[in-house]
Amino acid sequence: xxxxxxxxxxxxxxxxxxxxxxxxxxxxxxxxxxxxxxxxxxxxxxxxxxxxxxxxxxxxxxxxxxxxxxxxxxxxxxxxxxxxxxxxxxxxxxxxxxxxxxxxxxxxxxxxxxxxxxxxxxxxxxxxxxxxxxxxxxxxxxxxxxxxxxxxxxxxxxxxxxxxxxxxxxxxxxxxxxxxxxxxxxxxxxxxxxxxxxxxxxx
Amino acid sequence: xxxxxxxxxxxxxxxxxxxxxxxxxxxxxxxxxxxxxxxxxxxxxxxxxxxxxxxxxxxxxxxxxxxxxxxxxxxxxxxxxxxxxxxxxxxxxxxxxxxxxxxxxxxxxxxxxxxxxxxxxxxxxxxxxxxxxxxxxxxxxxxxxxxxxxxxxxxxxxxxxxxxxxxxxxxxxxxxxxxxxxxxxxxxxxxxxxxxxxxxxxxxxxxxxxxxxxxxxxxxxxxxxxxxxxxxxxxxxxxxxxxxxxxxxxxxxxxxxxxxxxxxxxxxxxxxxxxxxxxxxxxxxxxxxxxxxxxxxxxxxxxxxxx
Numbered sequence: 001x002x003x004x005x006x007x008x009x010x011x012x013x014x015x016x017x018x019x020x021x022x023x024x025x026x027x028x029x030x031x032x033x034x035x036x037x038x039x040x041x042x043x044x045x046x047x048x049x050x051x052x053x054x055x056x057x058x059x060x061x062x063x064x065x066x067x068x069x070x071x072x073x074x075x076x077x078x079x080x081x082x083x084x085x086x087x088x089x090x091x092x093x094x095x096x097x098x099x100x101x102x103x104x105x106x107x108x109x110x111x112x113x114x115x116x117x118x119x120x121x122x123x124x125x126x127x128x129x130x131x132x133x134x135x136x137x138x139x140x141x142x143x144x145x146x147x148x149x150x151x152x153x154x155x156x157x158x159x160x161x162x163x164x165x166x167x168x169x170x171x172x173x174x175x176x177x178x179x180x181x182x183x184x185x186x187x188x189x190x191x192x193x194x195x196x197x198x199x200x201x202x203x
Numbered sequence: 204x205x206x207x208x209x210x211x212x213x214x215x216x217x218x219x220x221x222x223x224x225x226x227x228x229x230x231x232x233x234x235x236x237x238x239x240x241x242x243x244x245x246x247x248x249x250x251x252x253x254x255x256x257x258x259x260x261x262x263x264x265x266x267x268x269x270x271x272x273x274x275x276x277x278x279x280x281x282x283x284x285x286x287x288x289x290x291x292x293x294x295x296x297x298x299x300x301x302x303x304x305x306x307x308x309x310x311x312x313x314x315x316x317x318x319x320x321x322x323x324x325x326x327x328x329x330x331x332x333x334x335x336x337x338x339x340x341x342x343x344x345x346x347x348x349x350x351x352x353x354x355x356x357x358x359x360x361x362x363x364x365x366x367x368x369x370x371x372x373x374x375x376x377x378x379x380x381x382x383x384x385x386x387x388x389x390x391x392x393x394x395x396x397x398x399x400x401x402x403x404x405x406x407x408x409x410x411x412x413x414x415x416x417x418x419x420x421x422x423x424x425x426x427x428x429x430x431x432x433x434x435x436x437x438x439x440x441x442x443x444x445x446x447x448x449x450x451x452x453x454x455x456x457x458x459x460x461x462x463x464x465x466x467x468x469x470x471x472x473x474x475x476x477x478x479x480x481x482x483x484x485x486x487x488x489x490x491x492x493x494x495x496x497x498x499x500x501x502x503x504x505x506x507x508x509x510x
Contacts, residue, residue, distance in 0.1 A: 008212060018382060022385060036395075036397070036398050062264045068267065071266035077340070077344050081337060082389055082393070086394070089405050090405045114244075117414075119241070119242055119245035119249060121474065122333065123414075126331050129330045141253060145252060145253045145257075149248060170411075175420060175424055
């Protein structure tokens with residue numbers, strides 16, 4: 001009986017955490033909008049999201065033992081995020097094109113490539129992270145990481161220009177009228193053989 | 204209060220056979236094996252270098268105690284082993300754990316190894332992780348705590364191993380069932396909040412969005428009248444899942460529909476691993492007991508059902 005009570009207590013704690021993270025992420029979705037809810041819900045959701053984050057110890061300073069304990073448990077149990085996949089609406093995607101400049105003036109174009117479709121899904125996730133991050137330094141490091149692998153495959157390249165664009169998807173009506181997906185330039189990074197920081201040009 | 208507590212305990216510790224556990228073990232074994240095979244050529248590329256170190260550094264801002272590949276590479280570096288070799292060993296051990304789970308050999312150790320190594324890969328590859336990694340972690344986490352081995356496993360049949368706490372079979376199945384209910388409810392709820400799922404534009408966008416655009420949009424556009432119906436169907440199916448999956452009369456319909464939805468996602472968007480994971484979790488949680496014979500067996504006491 002005592003053992004059952006221990007399991008029941010763990011169950012209550014586990015589901016409180018699952019529900020709290022799910023609610024927090026749902027409030028985040030509403031706060032970030034746009035949703036079908038009135039705009040007045042946004043402020044409430046923003047506050048509710050903060051309250052839940054505090055309750056889940058996520059607002060404590062990094063290194064705080066309570067925060068570390070909660071974070072460790074939710075990560076190892078796989079319950080650190082909500083379940084709003086492709087919600088509230090399906091976001092657009094991003095494309096990264098490498099322009100390879102050779103010493104003889106030749107230019108080639110290449111996309112980040114992997115050998116399987118499954119790995120391709122992961123690269124698409126990485127591009128989404130690059131496109132959505134508000135941190136310029138993080139974006140540059142991630143782009144540079146991908147550029148380095150291109151460089152390894154083309155050691156005779158003199159410089160590489162990486163261009164990140166967002167993909168604008170047509171609606172059904174636009175598609176029927178002949179419009180196809182279009183690309184909106186976001187950022188470009190120039191990398192040369194010297195280990196100097198990349199020159200960044202953004203929109 | 205006492206009555207509520209008693210009913211909660213009855214609900215949580217309902218008797219169950221170990222069929223669901225066999226489904227979960229075999230399904231996750233297959234999943235881990237396919238996961239390894241599909242990434243065998245890109246494993247080092249995705250999990251080495253700056254991107255991994257950056258993902259691990261960001262993870263450390265939250266917690267220092269979540270297992271990661273960096274621990275293994277740092278340890279191996281003390282002995283002069285290069286990162287590539289460590290990553291290959293990690294891949295091979297994960298693949299072996301997946302195969303062992305599939306046949307039920309050293310079930311508990313295999314489940315723990317699969318959970319640990321997959322978690323390391325998922326956390327170290329933070330930037331290249333997506334939903335499937337989350338659901339694999341959830342499934343493997345529950346699997347390693349469940350009373351293994353099950354009666355279909357190699358351990359049971361050839362080594363004569365028996366679970367230490369068979370009375371917990373029902374408990375862990377309940378946890379998985381309830382977790383799935385939360386997953387679908389919130390997934391449906393957040394979709395319902397976007398107008399794209401009501402007018403069908405989200406279905407269209409999901410199908411033409413790279414890299415999920417495996418069906419030619421010229422073919423898709425001929426079926427444009429289906430998109431609003433499909434969008435509303437997905438929202439309603441998911442949000443009502445926790446209410447209809449428990450009733451014996453509606454369980455079969457909801458289970459078949461949700462599995463069909465995941466097959467559809469796998470076929471039309473190329474998310475095969477994601478589809479397999481969700482089908483395995485659903486079938487393990489709610490599949491056994493659907494047939495009349497299974498229902499009779501489920502009414503046995505747990506220690507009889509597994510002996």
